[in-house]
Amino acid sequence: MIVMVWNGYRYVMSGKLKTGLKRIAAVFSISGPQVDADVLEESFRNHYRGFRALLTANNSALDLMAGMERALTRGRPFGMAFVRGQCTALTVNVYKMIHSLQEISDGKYQGLTPALEEISGKIEEILARQPEVPPGEYVVSLSQISKEDADAVGEKMANLGEVHNRAGFEIPAGFAITAAASQYFMHSTGLQDEINRLLKTVDLENLEELYTTSARIQHLISVAPLPDDLERRIMENYRALSSGDGINPLISMRSSATEEDGSGASFAGQYRTQLNISEDSIIETYKEIVASKYGSQAIIYRHQRGFRHQDVIMCVGCMVMVDAVVSGVMFSRSPQDPDSSMVEINAAPGLGRRVVEGITDTDFYQLFREDPTEVSHRGPGKVGSHLTPEKQRELAGIAISLEEHFGVPQDIEWSIVESGKVTILQSRPLAQLSQDDKSPARQEEVRSGDLLVAGGLSASRGTAFGEIFEVRSNVDLLEFPKGAVLVVKHPMPEWASLMNRASAVVSETGHAATHLAIVAREFGVPAIFGLKNAMKHLENGAVVTVDADSCRVYRGRREDVLARSVPPPNLMVGSPIYHILEEIMTLVIPLNLTDPSSPYFKPSQCRSLHDLTRFCHEKAVDKMFTFGKMSGFAAKSAKQLVGESPFQWWVLDLDDGFREGYDVKQKYVSWDDIVCEPMKAIWAGMIRKPWQGPPPVSVKGFGSVLFRSTMNPSLDPAVRASLGNRNFFLISRNFCNLSMRLGYHFTLAEAYLGDMLTENYVSFQFKGGAADRSRRFTRVYLLRDILERYGFRVEVKLDALTARIEKKPREYLIERLKVLGYLLIHTRQIDMAMGDQNMVDRYRRRITGDLDEIVKPNPIEGE
Amino acid sequence: MEASEKIRVLLVDDETDYLEITAKRLTRRGYDVVTAADCMTGLALIADSRIDVVVLDMMLPDMDGNDCLREIRKDDHSIGVIMLTGHASVHTGLTCLENGANDYCLKPVPLDELVEKIEIVYRDMKYGEKTS
Numbered sequence: 001m002i003v004m005v006w007n008g009y010r011y012v013m014s015g016k017l018k019t020g021l022k023r024i025a026a027v028f029s030i031s032g033p034q035v036d037a038d039v040l041e042e043s044f045r046n047h048y049r050g051f052r053a054l055l056t057a058n059n060s061a062l063d064l065m066a067g068m069e070r071a072l073t074r075g076r077p078f079g080m081a082f083v084r085g086q087c088t089a090l091t092v093n094v095y096k097m098i099h100s101l102q103e104i105s106d107g108k109y110q111g112l113t114p115a116l117e118e119i120s121g122k123i124e125e126i127l128a129r130q131p132e133v134p135p136g137e138y139v140v141s142l143s144q145i146s147k148e149d150a151d152a153v154g155e156k157m158a159n160l161g162e163v164h165n166r167a168g169f170e171i172p173a174g175f176a177i178t179a180a181a182s183q184y185f186m187h188s189t190g191l192q193d194e195i196n197r198l199l200k201t202v203d204l205e206n207l208e209e210l211y212t213t214s215a216r217i218q219h220l221i222s223v224a225p226l227p228d229d230l231e232r233r234i235m236e237n238y239r240a241l242s243s244g245d246g247i248n249p250l251i252s253m254r255s256s257a258t259e260e261d262g263s264g265a266s267f268a269g270q271y272r273t274q275l276n277i278s279e280d281s282i283i284e285t286y287k288e289i290v291a292s293k294y295g296s297q298a299i300i301y302r303h304q305r306g307f308r309h310q311d312v313i314m315c316v317g318c319m320v321m322v323d324a325v326v327s328g329v330m331f332s333r334s335p336q337d338p339d340s341s342m343v344e345i346n347a348a349p350g351l352g353r354r355v356v357e358g359i360t361d362t363d364f365y366q367l368f369r370e371d372p373t374e375v376s377h378r379g380p381g382k383v384g385s386h387l388t389p390e391k392q393r394e395l396a397g398i399a400i401s402l403e404e405h406f407g408v409p410q411d412i413e414w415s416i417v418e419s420g421k422v423t424i425l426q427s428r429p430l431a432q433l434s435q436d437d438k439s440p441a442r443q444e445e446v447r448s449g450d451l452l453v454a455g456g457l458s459a460s461r462g463t464a465f466g467e468i469f470e471v472r473s474n475v476d477l478l479e480f481p482k483g484a485v486l487v488v489k490h491p492m493p494e495w496a497s498l499m500n501r502a503s504a505v506v507s508e509t510g511h512a513a514t515h516l517a518i519v520a521r522e523f524g525v526p527a528i529f530g531l532k533n534a535m536k537h538l539e540n541g542a543v544v545t546v547d548a549d550s551c552r553v554y555r556g557r558r559e560d561v562l563a564r565s566v567p568p569p570n571l572m573v574g575s576p577i578y579h580i581l582e583e584i585m586t587l588v589i590p591l592n593l594t595d596p597s598s599p600y601f602k603p604s605q606c607r608s609l610h611d612l613t614r615f616c617h618e619k620a621v622d623k624m625f626t627f628g629k630m631s632g633f634a635a636k637s638a639k640q641l642v643g644e645s646p647f648q649w650w651v652l653d654l655d656d657g658f659r660e661g662y663d664v665k666q667k668y669v670s671w672d673d674i675v676c677e678p679m680k681a682i683w684a685g686m687i688r689k690p691w692q693g694p695p696p697v698s699v700k701g702f703g704s705v706l707f708r709s710t711m712n713p714s715l716d717p718a719v720r721a722s723l724g725n726r727n728f729f730l731i732s733r734n735f736c737n738l739s740m741r742l743g744y745h746f747t748l749a750e751a752y753l754g755d756m757l758t759e760n761y762v763s764f765q766f767k768g769g770a771a772d773r774s775r776r777f778t779r780v781y782l783l784r785d786i787l788e789r790y791g792f793r794v795e796v797k798l799d800a801l802t803a804r805i806e807k808k809p810r811e812y813l814i815e816r817l818k819v820l821g822y823l824l825i826h827t828r829q830i831d832m833a834m835g836d837q838n839m840v841d842r843y844r845r846r847i848t849g850d851l852d853e854i855v856k857p858n859p860i861e862g863e
Numbered sequence: 864m865e866a867s868e869k870i871r872v873l874l875v876d877d878e879t880d881y882l883e884i885t886a887k888r889l890t891r892r893g894y895d896v897v898t899a900a901d902c903m904t905g906l907a908l909i910a911d912s913r914i915d916v917v918v919l920d921m922m923l924p925d926m927d928g929n930d931c932l933r934e935i936r937k938d939d940h941s942i943g944v945i946m947l948t949g950h951a952s953v954h955t956g957l958t959c960l961e962n963g964a965n966d967y968c969l970k971p972v973p974l975d976e977l978v979e980k981i982e983i984v985y986r987d988m989k990y991g992e993k994t995s
Contacts, residue, residue: 084953088956092960092966120954
């Protein structure tokens, strides 16, 4: 390490500069450092190159962080590939920043690399975490299952076991093939690795490719041999179901995936259920149901709802077939109205499958929860033709009991056998509209010729607009355009894969209890079901407005109807992938290093990737500014700006920020010498309106300043002079970094206006003030409101504000720089006047009035 | 731009379709593009001719992308190197940079993004050589 004393300052040179040490040492003479200008120029160039690389990486890192935050709030689906990709790109950029800073600061900040390693290690640990599969039996009898066993036997079977073993209702005899069995099958055959490989490359937007991959995976599973011991266990349990007469019964086999229902995602109708399975096809059917996890609609559904494939493990429930006379679905409350005091029952003769698939017309009963006597009946059958009033009451009683037992409204499948006994086949949480979406439907004016068709019932409320697209087969499904209105004959569960593409659904049959209705409500897609002759009235390609509140379809676009549409729900919230990203964000976003003058502003205090970027950026700017002074290099020393200004400014030219021909040996620089576009824009904002001096300060406001000075030694007025001298611009032709440390304020503005849109940005940081906390906070909020008005993305933490815009054209950013210039001058010291709301309002009005005058209206504003 | 002033890009990737298409598209964008389907061919091209930026796939038949990168860096610190990978990993990303890569990005890279990365890497690598 070389310690150099120059002009009374001590400088330490090592690391990178050491590499050129011999060359530099050669030009230092005993009489004083006569440094060779070429050597210094070259050294400066290297520094500047590192600085620029650091800024580029900083820009990318902040952009990536913003993208990750947006993913959490916007509700658009994202997968692990996104999370992993963002984390990798972000870490890579932070590494680049550290590398660049080390290069230009002679390896001074050794603590940064361990800090990054620690944070990135924790991120990797979160990314690699896998769901745990409880070890245990491959097959478990339903009589031994309760809701705590959801991880072992899937949600559906765990709930069904609970219905019988704890709530005391009848269910069919049967057993569950567990998650452990499924894992054993998939891993012992090596299938899982092959499937993961196939899924990694599949493009979910390309439905054709997805269908092919899905079919291939399902085929692989169906032809793989089941391990002998597993097959034996299944068959033993099956034979145990036979009644005393030795006849082996037919069974139903139902998918029961882990994570289904329990996590707020219904997975309704996504996986296979097979009825009337005889002994010889049990194993084949088991594999088929396990394979249905990779059905194309299930793959899309998981992606939409934020599930990794490994989060879902397929268990299978095997139950003796119920000889049903009448079956149906009931809700302990209305799915359309969370406050409803009614139980709703759908019933149809025979097995319940036709009800959930919406193929058959059903009887519909509504009963008061308090006094379950039938209050309404609608359907093709005569009143009471399928359910006697006693049975209606019995069913309603069961629905209410199960809601009480599980603690949330239930969606229940049931059957009644010849003897009249009610058997429960499934009970799961009811997918309901949220309280906010429940506003009463308004009846819009029907203009003649506008109304195409009306009727049916609302299966999922809301309004939407789009082109009609009829789907009759899987081939049509592949052609379905984004944003179209899906029109179908029956609401089959397989159409659920279109819920991320369709703007609305219209079906000729069906009701609110169908699987498709459940998924439509989940996705916030308006749906009218049971609309007779819909396909006759709605022509393919016609543009329509669907009002699922009043069950009408209008010709063309009806703005008055669409005004009621609500934004789609955020389907990612609470999902496994959402949780993973949320946890990672605690290592990314929190900014602990806000005050560069604090003794805690050091590498060991960096606890997030944001801290690391903040630290690197601050130190790099510092380094560039002091380069010339350190080395006594006149060309790269800061020049004092000559011209009218309320403050003294120093300007350091990084590259080509001064005009050609400017004499670098001068100590001063004037406006005519500066060719830096962003600096000129900030300056234009600064001087456009004369500063009216400090605001009138109340005794209290001034008192608070004195109080802060007493309490915080670093704010002692005696040291203010040294802070006050640090107003500087670092510039090149396209780049400008402005730092102001005025008394108690710290402000930083930075901008790059280049040819590549992606590199362009304006950023702004503001912290401090002399007044007490509440006044400083009031000012920061005022600043936030103003900056947001001009398109900045603003974050406020205590009295620190950061604002940023990126990837906008040069002209747009120039206007934003003027805003910053204006604010730099006109909002300092107003914190002291922020105790009085009238004064705050007055300032707000004046500032916005001035800015409207200064800033050119921009055509892309509001984009 | 004269041919000699064009940025010369070497693409190293064993997926020949990808290699061919990317080379064509980059050529259309004004780059002078050479290709190699394996590391050894790539290294030979670097030794024999001027290359400004290498776009190097992580998985190559004859050598791991990181080993190839280390080979390049043994002799040359002025070439820009962008590593490409199909599978994102924080650890691999950091390892690449520690071994001297200028950037690391995920496949499939949109062409605009690749062009941007090439431009930035080239600019950063060449800046120091500029004479005032």
